Amino acid sequence: MTQLEFISKVAPAAVDDMQKHGVPASLTIAQAILESGWGTSELATKANNLFGIKGTGPAGIYQKVSPEYVDNKKIEKLSDFRKYNNWLESVQDHTAKLLEPRYAKVLGASYRAACQAIQDAGYATDPNYAQELIKRIEKYKLDQYDSQGGQTMPLPILIIDPGHGGSDPGAVGANGLKEKDLNLQISLYQYARFQALGVPVVLTRTSDIALTPDQRTKLVRESGAKYCISNHINAGGGDGAETIYSIHSDGKLAKKLAEALSTSGQNVRRVFSRQGKQNYDYYFMHRQTGKIETVIVEYGFIDSKQDDVAQIQRDWKIWAESIVKNFCEFIGVPYKSQNPQPEKKPVDKVSIEVNGKMLRVQGYLNNGVSTLPVRAVAEAVGVSPGWCPDSKAVTVNGKQLTVTIEAGTSYATAREVALALGLQIEWVQETKTVKLKGCVTV
Ligand SMILES: [Zn+2]
Structure with missing residues (x-):
């Protein structure tokens, strides 16, 4: 189970209980992550116990040695833990526990206040418990579930990968133009547009950071997405766009995205796949992203002798939008263009x-x-x-x-x-x- 799958599995029950009882969903999910190690702990796998709650559960008792803090010192102790029939029971029991009067300050609180309140009330003996929870809520943006009216985020359909970044600038143009910046600019624009269109989407990076091929492809593989668009700018003196698909793909998405660029004014050089050693893809973005349909989009050449450099700087948004449109068509999601006319004020x-x-x-x-x-x-x-x-x-x-x-x-x-x-x-x-x-x- 990926981290996203874990969150997707726990979130609906957490949001449900938040709406019924006011326990912040972010707190519930963060505690489940922390206490169960993303559902991998012995208690989670053997007893469906996500929160390490002690006592007798609806499915009985599970005995386990666990660390305890006595006077801020860690000791090991054998305890009875509640056993549940499923995770839903575990989440609901967690809510029931937080309805005890000593946790009153948790209910309806912001996530920071809720985390502090739960520590102050003695939920856990770890003195850093609140900070550990807050760290996870912020890292995995769990507070988004607190503001959702019962809707949980579905798994992303698409992961956008702004190529290069940080110490790796990618291709560099004569005028100081860097591929990594253009890739990020295009990707952030597309990300916002897909969000506006209701297409569940994530990014491999949102800022100027370096990712190794392993880190990058791990993010793609674990995103839960079905498709990956890896945005790049070419170099080597040519002119025009290219889209590249895996040797194991039918290339239909790559063709559709190439069309997006040709219909929005860019010449397309080729749509292709490239084999490396044996039966493996040449490019790591294809080789290491598994079942995900990954298309590398090269929008143009940063060192073109023809018009690409001027075109990229002038038309990148038009091209990026066209990719959004064609991707929506490809997956069958209704596409709406961004309001070209400013909205008229009501008179x-x-x-x-x-x-x-x-x-x-x-x-x-x-x-x-x-x-x-x-x-x-x-x-x-x-x-x-x-x-x-x-x-x-x-x-x-x-x-x-x-x-x-x-x-x-x-x-x-x-x-x-x-x-x-x-x-x-x-x-x-x-x-x-x-x-x-x-x-x-x-
Ligand atoms: Zn590149």
């Missing part, structure tokens, strides 16, 4: 009454200021506004107004319009109406 309409008569047209509130269509208001009192196309100025009664033009209509503030026409002005808040009164003497 607050304002009614206009001139000498007791409601106008058919409306004005609007602009940052709390009533703004009225100049022509409609002027004509309602028998005045024709003038329009100077050169200066784009609107005049009323020989007075120039400051206008904004929306859909061919000139608007000015109610105050300015009223002043130019010599009208009295009144604002009725309840009905959002501007009342104008008076007659115009021309």
Whole structure:
């Protein structure tokens, strides 16, 4: 069982109990990790006991020698532990224990406060117990379960691997451009986009750190993901993109991702796989990532004599987005492009009454200021506004107004319009109406 699988197995019961009783799910999961060694302890495997709770359980007793702290000194002691039929029973029993009055401060608390409270209440004798829990909650981002309304994170479908990093810059361009930075930039963008689209996704690195091939591929293998996109920038003087798949793969995903780049303006050199010794892949990302479908994407050449360098810097986001789109299509997840237009602010309409008569047209509130269509208001009192196309100025009664033009209509503030026409002005808040009164003497 991988760490993610362990978390996925314990989290639903933990979240459930949090919602029923207020025990933070992060605390429950962290304790399960710490106490059971990710479900590998003797108690977890032989007695389904994830939390090391002592006594008699629904399935009886399990006897075991365990360390105890007496006056901050570690000693070994034979004890009775509760035996359960399954892990769910163990999680529920853990919750029941935390409902004892001495753990009152744990309920509904933030994870830091909960960890301290559980130590203060004497749950464990280890003086570093709270810190050990907090460390795990932060390392594995378990607090995400505290804010989830009953939903637990599914296993990731995709792991994105920003190639190189830290002391390994990857390919380096003439202008100081480093592959590792471009890889990370592209990967973080895609990560955010996949999250926004609801595609469960993780990364091998989120910052400028070095990973050995073993560390990198271990992260991929243990992620629980089905697919891996390993982002790279090429070097060697060519021009264009390449995608590379395992010799054991059908290459369909690699082809789909290459299409993404060609449809978004990059020339694709080739889609290929490369065999190394015997029946093994040449590239370690394929050789060491097991059953996971790994595609290496080379977006372009950092030392291209043609247009790649300029293209990468200008178009990387378009290419990265196109990869997101085609991956979604490949796995059958609905894709939505990022809102290209800024969202329009909802418009607050304002009614206009001139000498007791409601106008058919409306004005609007602009940052709390009533703004009225100049022509409609002027004509309602028998005045024709003038329009100077050169200066784009609107005049009323020989007075120039400051206008904004929306859909061919000139608007000015109610105050300015009223002043130019010599009208009295009144604002009725309840009905959002501007009342104008008076007659115009021309
Ligand atoms: Zn590379």
